[in-house]
Amino acid sequence: MKLPDVLKLAPVVPVLIIEDVDKAVPLARALVKGGLKALEVTLRTPVALECIRRIAGEVEDGVAGAGTIINPAMREEAHRAGAKFGVSPGLIGNEDFDDGPLPLLPGIATATELMAGLEAGYSYFKLFPANIVGGVGALKAFASPFPQATFCPTGGVSLENAPDYLALPNVICVGGSWVAPADAVRDGDWDRITALAKQAAALGR
Template sequence: MSKGHELLRLSPVMPVVVIDEVADAVPVARALLAGGIRVIELTLRTPVALEAIERVASEVPEIVLGAGTVTTPEQAKQAADAGAKFLVTPGCTERVLEAAFATGLPFLPGAGTVSEAMRLAEQGLTALKFFPAEPSGGVAYLKAIAGPLPQLEFCPTGGITAQSAASYLALSTVGCVGGSWLTPKDALAAKDFDRITALAQEAAALA
């Protein structure tokens, strides 16, 4: 099993986390870990994201830390240098693909169409992020492509909720789902890390 596939086995839900205040990064990671979630995708969507990755890598080494929303070759290297243990991309250009390979880290490249998935499979990548999942057809789409592409395994992300996650996880080609509902903005704003732990416990129970 490739390292990409191993990432899909860590938790039924891979939290997709956006950190606006760097001081929140470590408490969020610890709250998720306390709830039984062993992996975190910390997205590069904010100016503090790389510093947040550095802090989590240093202070919460027990959690498997990934950098998400990697959209440029430079970000791939920066995330690796900051301490990320894996990378996640929303889509995949040739330059981003080359940069991700160059880091030596496992990564989940994003695919939203059959052709994109096939191109990535030609590169030996068979553990993929399916994004944006709900707008791209969701469960029905993944069922439809499982026939011609049974060797591919996905982490669907985008529009998935606590209520819809189980329907994705029931598919043989889905290893885990990505979700932002574990770290809602209002909980982060209120520093309600106990709520994040509770949401993580519910997500971990989907296994």
């Protein structure tokens, strides 16, 4: 699956920090049931790769991805675990665009970084941390000089401000963690997470 196809699956890509591997599959199923199929499991916990393996192997309609990829070795590990896409908080040095086997969504925060990413062959980027680096205003400013760039803003995105981002023509989707609150994951409140996912999926384009 090409990266644009993944990012078009729903208006929101859940950003997941999973501490308990046994929560991975029911969490993913709850999100997919609510309409969010592309799932970014951040590589911030010791069980993250195993979570990706389980989601990839057991959640039929889910598209497992790996977040917080900061070097080529992590990208390869994520691919071996079954991830179908990768997300980085920045640009990975010496990594030119490569759409397979694990397409990467690199993060940028400035015009200089965006130019470097475009030079490397990328056209889809994560604006991160979106709320710190200018948010909607920054994306509007980028639109004219960089019409070839498309964004998934992440960082400080919420149910309340997501529509403002999604209304921009250079935004394909947003990334957010609000659809999987830590207490709901801890308590196994999958119905609540499905309800939040349905809200997010209904934000539209």
